[in-house]
Amino acid sequence: MSTIAEKKEKVSVPFDYNKYLRPNKLPHIWCPGCGHGIVLKALLRAIDRAGLEKDNICMVSGIGCSSRTPGYVDFNTLHTLHGRAMAFATGVKLAKPELKVIVITGDGDALAIGGNHFIHACRRNIDMTVLVMTNSTYGMTGGQYSPTTPLDAIATTSRYGNIEPPFDACEMARASGATFVARGTAYHTIELEKTVHDALVHKGTSVIDIIDACPTYFGRANKFKSATHMMEAIEKDGTVNVKQAEKLTPEQLKGKVLRGVLHKVERPEYCEQYENLIMQKATSKK
Amino acid sequence: MAQKKKRLLQGNEACVEGAIYAGCKFYAGYPITPSTEVAEGMSVRLPKVGGKFIQMEDEIGGIAAAIGGSLAGLKSMTATSGPGLSLKQECIGYACIAEVPLVIVDVMRGGPATGYPTGPSQSDIMAAKWGTHGDHPVIAVTPSSVPEILTETVRAFNLAEQYRTPVMVLYDEIVGHMREPIAIPEPGELEVVDREKATCKPEEYFPYDDRHLVAPLAPFGSGYRFHVTGLNHKQDGFPTNDSKVIDRNNRRIIEKVETNKERIWKNEETALDDAEVAIFTIGSTARSARFAVNELRKSGLKVGLLRPLTIWPFPDAAVAELSKRVNAIIVPEMNLGQMVHEVERCAKGNCEVEGITRVDGEPITPAQIMHAVRRFL
Numbered sequence: 001m002s003t004i005a006e007k008k009e010k011v012s013v014p015f016d017y018n019k020y021l022r023p024n025k026l027p028h029i030w031c032p033g034c035g036h037g038i039v040l041k042a043l044l045r046a047i048d049r050a051g052l053e054k055d056n057i058c059m060v061s062g063i064g065c066s067s068r069t070p071g072y073v074d075f076n077t078l079h080t081l082h083g084r085a086m087a088f089a090t091g092v093k094l095a096k097p098e099l100k101v102i103v104i105t106g107d108g109d110a111l112a113i114g115g116n117h118f119i120h121a122c123r124r125n126i127d128m129t130v131l132v133m134t135n136s137t138y139g140m141t142g143g144q145y146s147p148t149t150p151l152d153a154i155a156t157t158s159r160y161g162n163i164e165p166p167f168d169a170c171e172m173a174r175a176s177g178a179t180f181v182a183r184g185t186a187y188h189t190i191e192l193e194k195t196v197h198d199a200l201v202h203k204g205t206s207v208i209d210i211i212d213a214c215p216t217y218f219g220r221a222n223k224f225k226s227a228t229h230m231m232e233a234i235e236k237d238g239t240v241n242v243k244q245a246e247k248l249t250p251e252q253l254k255g256k257v258l259r260g261v262l263h264k265v266e267r268p269e270y271c272e273q274y275e276n277l278i279m280q281k282a283t284s285k286k
Numbered sequence: 287m288a289q290k291k292k293r294l295l296q297g298n299e300a301c302v303e304g305a306i307y308a309g310c311k312f313y314a315g316y317p318i319t320p321s322t323e324v325a326e327g328m329s330v331r332l333p334k335v336g337g338k339f340i341q342m343e344d345e346i347g348g349i350a351a352a353i354g355g356s357l358a359g360l361k362s363m364t365a366t367s368g369p370g371l372s373l374k375q376e377c378i379g380y381a382c383i384a385e386v387p388l389v390i391v392d393v394m395r396g397g398p399a400t401g402y403p404t405g406p407s408q409s410d411i412m413a414a415k416w417g418t419h420g421d422h423p424v425i426a427v428t429p430s431s432v433p434e435i436l437t438e439t440v441r442a443f444n445l446a447e448q449y450r451t452p453v454m455v456l457y458d459e460i461v462g463h464m465r466e467p468i469a470i471p472e473p474g475e476l477e478v479v480d481r482e483k484a485t486c487k488p489e490e491y492f493p494y495d496d497r498h499l500v501a502p503l504a505p506f507g508s509g510y511r512f513h514v515t516g517l518n519h520k521q522d523g524f525p526t527n528d529s530k531v532i533d534r535n536n537r538r539i540i541e542k543v544e545t546n547k548e549r550i551w552k553n554e555e556t557a558l559d560d561a562e563v564a565i566f567t568i569g570s571t572a573r574s575a576r577f578a579v580n581e582l583r584k585s586g587l588k589v590g591l592l593r594p595l596t597i598w599p600f601p602d603a604a605v606a607e608l609s610k611r612v613n614a615i616i617v618p619e620m621n622l623g624q625m626v627h628e629v630e631r632c633a634k635g636n637c638e639v640e641g642i643t644r645v646d647g648e649p650i651t652p653a654q655i656m657h658a659v660r661r662f663l
Contacts, residue, residue: 025524058506071513071524076506078357079515080350081380087347091354092506094338095312099507120343274338282333
């Protein structure tokens with residue numbers, strides 16, 4: 001049995017976030033109540049747990065609020081064009097497969113303007129971990145409806161209610177061929193850290209859809225009283241872990257989105273295939 | 287010296303040979319007529335030299351992945367044609383502002399839109415320069431024969447690596463699809479330039495170091511952890527709203543090409559010494575023009591040819607000088623008048639400037655050029 005002093009010692013060793021951050025680039029641009037910082041925290045802890053070296057990580061993003069993440073982290077960082085993160089990332093990864101490539105993107109960035117790159121990166125099963133921060137709005141342009149905005153929701157471009165059905169990033173990733181597909185939320189931080197860790201150590205395209213509601217635009221337009229109220233309603237009460245869901249009736253599951261690892265299979269990874277099949281055949285003396 | 291063995295190659299195949307010669311190790315693209323043979327060739331040749339080829343899901347993905355490959359440290363290329371060039375434009379601007387070395391081959395076909403996929407044109411000259419929004423530098427080379435596609439592709443890589451900027455290899459479908467005998471140069475025969483490597487301590491490294499016109503570019507994963515963005519940025523690569531820094535950088539990326547114009551320009555002069563009329567043209571049209579000059583010279587007519595192998599930056603000085611000693615400059619081009627306006631700008635009224643245009647998917651013939659020249663002699 002450990003003494004109280006030992007227990008205190010154990011608890012008081014703080015996680016050194018500054019090891020992975022660029023402190024002189026802070027404060028970040030995100031609004032009060034935004035979950036992007038919580039997701040970043042989970043990611044940094046997962047990176048640490050996975051034992052990844054900073055020099056070997058390349059973080060690639062597109063355009064949007066979440067895509068500003070690479071500016072704050074001390075890796076090889078590439079902030080690209082709207083929608084193109086996964087295409088740039090594919091180039092980096094294929095050119096230098098020893099790099100661990102992490103893509104940070106939003107739902108508009110990944111699923112609307114970048115939808116084609118999303119589909120085909122998953123299809124190739126190229127080794128990269130993709131964090132889709134789903135806040136159901138275009139935050140940086142002031143709150144227009146996005147591919148994951150729920151039906152009837154109000155946005156600056158759907159003042160009369162949204163008539164476009166929302167899109168499920170996990171179903172799309174799975175159907176496209178991603179070999180690790182999961183969902184998390186900014187509310188369930190400990191679970192998210194583990195999910196991101198499992199994605200990072202997976203070989204192939206790993207996609208995590210992270211529900212991370214926007215209080216400033218989505219929340220205010222849709223009459224949520226506060227950021228915490230919105231977070232509880234959407235992220236806590238609106239989701240259920242896939243393991244807990246097994247015990248629930250269809251009635252109880254109604255209106256709830258599944259969290260956790262939804263799909264995980266083994267399939268040859270693209271860069272390894274290139275090395276093992278194409279390079280070998282091209283250089284064999286036949 | 288023994289006569290070197292020649293091979294019969296297509297223009298697009300010569301482009302592949304040029305890229306491999308220059309040390310290209312990464313290609314990403316999307317199939318499009320009439321440039322597809324470049325992708326096909328690279329898919330065969332690159333893995334043999336330890337390089338990577340990937341066929342992306344679309345044109346934008348092609349150039350985006352090529353930029354990623356270049357940032358990872360490999361000499362990178364993509365190839366396309368008209369509609370693809372339109373789609374790639376945002377990424378071209380990205381490579382300009384982020385200062386990423388990249389070669390973009392554009393085999394010109396008829397446009398606009400899908401236009402005439404199998405027909406030649408020279409209608410992307412302005413799109414190559416001005417297609418992407420914002421002020422930006424562009425270098426474009428314009429070969430007019432199969433051997434020249436090889437040497438100009440090598441030069442394009444050299445310029446891209448030297449100036450950390452996208453360089454276009456711009457040629458029409460006729461040059462791209464014609465076959466000519468070509469001797470592949472031996473290693474060491476042509477100059478090959480690599481980008482300047484970072485040698486400072488990682489903590490002292492700035493990817494856009496103010497002390498340089500063109501700063502060294504460290505590859506991702508080499509211990510230099512830095513940030514790249516398409517936003518206006520400071521010397522450390524991070525975004526800025528500082529108007530002075532924005533102004534300085536926007537000007538610097540253009541200055542690095544403008545102040546080195548003399549080194550980037552390359553012109554070929556034919557029979558210009560005593561010429562009273564000059565022809566100014568590129569690509570396959572220059573082949574017709576050369577034929578026309580030879581024919582007219584046989585009749586004693588004083589006509590010559592100025593053929594730029596660098597169309598961007600535009601050969602201002604050569605055209606201005608020429609305009610002072612000829613009566614007229616004829617500008618044949620397979621479009622409805624693009625280069626001719628640049629020639630007019632440089633000639634400043636010193637001589638007559640007349641364009642010959644053609645957009646029916648047929649080449650401009652020597653007869654058309656001879657007819658135009660005769661009107662000024």
